[in-house]
Amino acid sequence: MWALRRASIPLRSPGFSIGISRVSCAKLEILSPSIEEDKAGTLESPQEAFDRCLYLKRFYHTTCRSSNVFVVRQFSSQAGAKSSGEEDDLEDGFSELEMPSSAKANQDGNVEDESDDELISEPELSDDGVDIEERSQNELELLDSETDPSEKKVVKKWAQSALFKAILDAPGLSIHNALDKWVEEGNDLSRAEISLAVLNLRKRRMYGRALQLSEWLEVNKHLDFVERDYASRLDLIAKVHGLQKAESYIEKIPKSFRGEVIYRTLMANCAVANNIKKAEDIFNKMKDLGFPISSFACNQLLLLYKRIDKKKIADVLLLMEKENVKPTPFTYKLLIDTKGQSNDITGMDQIVQTMKAEGFEPDIHTQAILVKHYTSGGLKDKAEAILKEMEGDNLKDRRVCRVLLPLYAQLGKADDVSRVWKVCESSPRLEECMAAIDAWGKLKKIEEAEAVFDRMSKTWQKLTSKHYSVLLKVYANHKMLAKGKDLIKRMGDSGCRIGPLTWDALVKLYVEAGEVEKADSILQKAAQHNQLKPMFSSYMTIMEQYAKRGDVHNTEKAFHRMRQAGYVGRLRQFQALIQAYINAKAPAYGIKDRMKADNVFPNRALAAQLVHVDAFRKTAMSDLLD
Structure with a gap:
């Protein structure tokens, strides 16, 4: 425990401390080890700190208070x-x-x-x-x-x-x-x-x-x-x-x-x-x-840190250990997904074993997460074994079908996608249709995806933008601009209200077709003339395209519009912004201060980016000239 505590305290992160002791006079804080501006390589990695917490000898055996x-x-x-x-x-x-x-x-x-x-x-x-x-x-x-x-x-x-x-x-x-x-x-x-x-x-x-x-x-x-x-x-x-x-x-x-x-x-x-x-x-x-500190509150923090700052996950796990807060199935699910995202398949499997030892069997969605990471990690045999377990002896449980369809597609199993879809085809449900369209799109079988959509539109007279957006994303992924435009017209003719999902698909459609300015124009009009807020991913798609070009001006404008829309500064936004400066071979004056103002602290990758845009960076040549 002492070694773990030391691993959690390399540096304090300004403005963040969570007291976890309610019974003792001393106040232990969860510290967020952040990276010093020019010493990114000296700290223990988030993965190492995370591992230390996961392999505690006693993995939360106490029960938490019900609330x-x-x-x-x-x-x-x-x-x-x-x-x-x-x-x-x-x-x-x-x-x-x-x-x-x-x-x-x-x-x-x-x-x-x-x-x-x-x-x-x-x-x-x-x-x-x-x-x-x-x-x-x-x-x-x-x-x-x-x-x-x-x-x-x-x-x-x-x-x-x-x-x-x-x-x-x-x-x-x-x-x-x-x-x-x-x-x-x-x-x-x-x-x-x-x-x-x-x-x-x-x-x-x-x-x-x-x-x-x-x-x-x-x-x-x-x-x-x-x-x-x-x-x-x-x-x-x-x-x-x-x-x-x-x-x-x-x-x-x-x-x-x-x-x-x-x-x-x-x-x-x-x-x-x-x-x-x-x-x-x-x-x-x-x-x-x-x-009382509850699993609910801890899971909220784990959820946020999983998305934005994985270094702090170890702190929350230490907090739960100290406060005898028992992890829930969702806690394990978050940790499994975090390990999978880090390509630590061994660690992911160990968490699954711990989860089962605590009496929790992975549900269908946890199994889907495992399949996704096994597939991306090249472990197709393990992925298929879980899929067979999910499927069981037959597919009478229709809840499983819409989960299986995109997972089989991810593995490239067109025959299995067809087999599962046949179970649903006689009396399909909306969610199954959407999953099938997505699956056929992943397999590049556009005609099959269109056939399912046509079946869906004939079965249900009034479809929402959510349903149209699934096929629209298929067109976007395959750079089928003309078909995407036709589908948008069809949406308008049906009286379907267009919202953030549709805007997101439209943005991607035009970006994939190389028309970034048109995509940007669509998003700006959507944001200005509607009460609904465009999605985070819509802004990021455009911002990252401008960053690739080294277009600092438009990248900064996209960054500013995200703030106006209510998306506070996050690591990914700053990564795209700094990349724009790198590609433009221009210094980013005051970028560290901007990050501090948004409480964004660099990980190793971002710290490496910052070195390239530091206007006052010393090099061997600059030392000679000085």
Whole structure:
């Protein structure tokens, strides 16, 4: 333990400390070892520090305290649910977190009206290598753990409520008149009916209307608010108006209801926004208020550090060991994926063994992560063995099909993709169709992908931009600009509303066709004339293209527009920006100060980049001239 602690303290990272001792006078801090500006090579690597924590002799054998987490479908970033394996379906639009078994997705394949609300944003399908399956996990754990026992039977069925239908049919932006009429007609306004309506609104990412419903209920005193109702409001405010408005709302919540659930909710939204500093501040605030350190909070930090700063993962693991916080299945899933991303297959396998020793069997999505990393690591035999295990003796479990399709495609197994699709073909579900289109696209079988899309469009009359975007991405990946334009026209003719997913596919389509300026123009217009925020990956696609050209001016403009859109400075953005200066053979004055202002500290790769853009760097020739 002492060796581990020493490994965690090479350098302090300004502005970040998490106290973890509540019983002793001494305050141990989680330190974020960052790299000194010109001494990047002297520190223990993040991988080594990570390994030290993973191979502790006692890997968290104690149990953690149970706590009621606020349940709401579409909560931003939750982690820590225990999955029984009863149901592992994904729902697009969830954030990167843990999915509990009890939340049952729509299994009949019937598409319902999923038209986007005026104030919602489509989910990101990819962000810095983040898998959409990881995003999905957290949302439903909130649903499972917070819903009143009396409501759970209804919630699990995801039945539509009459109140939800009335809200859906309300014309215009405001739903207040429809709600007033609902009450005047003497309709049911019980807590169960309200909860079901909110859950259906969240399922369709109609956060604006869900927020209006919450506000109307409180103003008209139709519901006695408890902590989970305030937490629901807080979450909706964060989704619709951003973190700053959500944080301000906490002060309006009565102190008696300002418990752990409230701060967890805000921390969850910080994780979705990739705002490390705010998440760490809330973590410390929860500790200062005397709330127990939970697996939920630790998983939020692990999730953020996995994406942005892997050096700090070891600190969180040490914290969990010291505080006797037992890891959840999602904790293991994060660590498995982190090891896989680092190409440490041996370490990944050891975590799986530890997970099983602790009584957790990898669920279907954890197995999918393993297959992905085995495939990228060239271990196709191991990948195929897991796929066969996932598939079982037959494919009666249709939940597995949409996971298997893209994984077999990644392995280049066209025959297996065809075999699995035949199981679904007679009565396909929407998610299976989308997975098949993606799979055929990966196999460069464009006609097959188009055939599935045509089948999907004939089966369901009203498709959303999410469904069109899958085929649009196939066209983009294969530089089929003409077909992409035709599909966009088809979307417009169908009355489909275009949102961030479509913009992202369009950006990639034009970039792959070599028309970067056109892609940039599309993104700028989308950002200026719509209430929805473009995806992080859309900006990065354009920014990285300008950086390749050494176009510092346009790279800086793209960087600035990302900040205006609310994407705070991150490592990947600075890597692209610095690369632009490197390719332009120009010094980047003040770049280190800019990074410090955003609390971004270089890893080894970025530190190596910084050397090339340091205007005051000493070289052998400059010493001679001096």
